Amino acid sequence: MSTSPQVQPVGSALTLVLLSTAAFAMKGLLAKYVYATGMTVDGLLLLRFLIAMPFFWVGVYMFGKHRPGERKMVPVDILWGALYGGMFFAAALFDFTAVSIIEVTVSRIVLFTYPAVVLILECLHKRRFPPLRQVICFVITYAGLVLVLAPDGINEVSDNLWIGAFWAFASALTYAAYLYFGQRMISVIGSMHFAALVNTMAGISMVIYELIVRKPLNFNLDGVLWTAGISIFCTVIPFFLLYEGIRRIGATQAALISLSGPAMTFFAAWLLLGEVLTVPQLIGFAVVVVGVASIKNGVTMAGLGRLLSRPYFSNGLKSSGQSDPVAKPSRSENMDT
Structure with a gap:
């Protein structure tokens, strides 16, 4: 007697990715509470990396050993990890500095345009001009960003907003x-080993940076507790939720769900911090989301429908022993650690 293969529940996978997206979206907002206690950007980052670091290695030990694509690291991996960890540290430092200067919502929207930057880097690296569709998506994305930053005109933008946006x-x-x-x-050592290594190297980079610049940290109990929450609930746990969701439904659909992140940040910032976008900024926000969605997934209305229906369609095919003509392999996984 043959038994049918066990199918992972699609609803739970979507929930996992949605929860991870919501947790990642809260990171910048909770940072505002840390800064309100008097703790500095440097203090927050140092604690965040140091607290998260052991949890990632526990995750590697518990879940990473038998995952497809995961392997033990070799010395050269440490060198590359140091490079990428330094880049990740710099990205986090710039990000939390922006949050300390401007509104969380605006900083998230600016940061959310990074897929457009990936497009530019890919074209420069491969020495080719991007397809016309991607150029249009790029222009749409940054046209929306201009509306977010300068709804009343470039001349009306404050110096603080320019600095924070920078x-x-x-x-x-x-x-x-x-x-x-x-x-x-990531494709060589696996996503879990990569995340643990990069976060470790980012933490070491943060320690070295602090020893050089010697900026005040202003540690206090309330700030430490808020930072611990960011480290565990907005960094480590959502990472594991995201990759379990990716394992079940694939990176493409997970990336689509992650497009809701800025909207979640906007709602939470409005509810908890009283941040409000003007009508032109809301239009710009919508334009940015559409532009980024198109860059990341080549989304059309028909394509979006096919992607969202794919898990249910795939389950039906699996039960009948057919193949899924919609499914396509993903080159890389979306990370936000």
């Missing part, structure tokens, strides 16, 4: 470079 874009640029060039290493 740091947010610097984070998007560094994060895009880290993802684009790091994806090869």
